[in-house]
Amino acid sequence: MDATHLLDTAIEAARAVGPQLRKAFRSRPDVTVKRDFHDPVTEHDRAAEETIRAVISSRAPGSTIVGEEGGTTGAGDIVWYVDPIDGTANFAAGFPFFCVSIAAAVHGELVAGVVYDPVREQEFTAGQDGAWCDGTPLRSTGATRDQEAMLLMSYPTPQDLDADGERALRRYAGCLGSFATVRKPGSAALKLAYVAAGWADVAYGTRSNPWDVAAGALLVRRAGGVYLGDPLVAGDYLAHVGGFDLSSSELAEVAPS
Known part of the structure; x- marks a missing residue:
């Protein structure tokens, strides 16, 4: 099964849940x-994942699906990473920064990804030969140093504070002062999609799961x-835009290898 078919399948699955998420938003x-209590879930997360799984199963039968809500099913060489609502806390509260994230990997290599914002109806897609937003090619360019850059981060999370205490607060304070x-x-x-688009310059997060970041990672890399x-x-x-000087950044010491 070629990468184009996998990308088309991801797009179809993401679009399939758009109407139900828009209808439920701010309800x-x-x-x-x-x-x-920092890790919420709603009936709409579960329903959206069921819809996405049904589309994938019909278009790419025999696949393995790794979903945030439904766990891992199947045992095929094509592996799908599905987050039906990435940003559930935002969705549940009525804050319009959440998305559907779907990625496909073949033999451990990401080949297709979609990050779909159902409120703005913006569709970020990545395949073998590039990345796009609503069909327009993306170029991940922007600031070259902290002092000019917008940083999007989840750090420190409550887990980070439990693990690192004062060190986490000092690191956060350093970012506030540097960026x-x-x-x-x-x-x-969605943060990674914005870096891919050049709408933000750096994104940093800890303890993320593959369904959170797989599609966004492919977007960033395919956008340069x-x-x-x-x-x-x-x-x-x-993640950062192309040309950013990470070596002199406040975040250099925490960059994963």
Whole structure:
């Protein structure tokens, strides 16, 4: 099955859940929690993932699907990483910064990815030969140093504070002092899409899962930016636009290898 078919499948699956997510947005849905109260989930996360799984299963039968809500199913060579709502806390509260993230890997190599913002109806796509937003090619260019750059981050999370305490706060303070602008909008996938588009310069996150970052990592790389970390293994990531001087950045010491 070629990469073009896999990208078309990811696009179809993402678009399939757009109407239901737009309808549910700002309805203040009931929220339950998974790990703790910082990790919410709604009925719409589960319903959207079921729809996405159905599309993938019909278009690419025999695939393995790794979903945030439904876990891992199947045992095929094509592996899909699915986050039906990346940024659930934002979605549940009515804050318009969340997305659908779907990526496909073949034999451990990412070949297709979609990050779909259903509120703005913006579709970021990446394939073998480039990255696009609504069909327009993306070029990941922007600031070259911290003092000019917008940093999007989730750090420090409550888990980071539990693990690193004062060191995490000092690192965060260092970023506030070093970067021109620091924002914590949520949704790793959408943050990475913005770096791919050159709408933000750096994105940093810790303890991310493959369904959070796989599609966004491919977007950044195909747009000419830099993604550090293994997007198919849970862990930390750092991404930046092409030409950014990471070696002199406040974040140089935490950049994954």
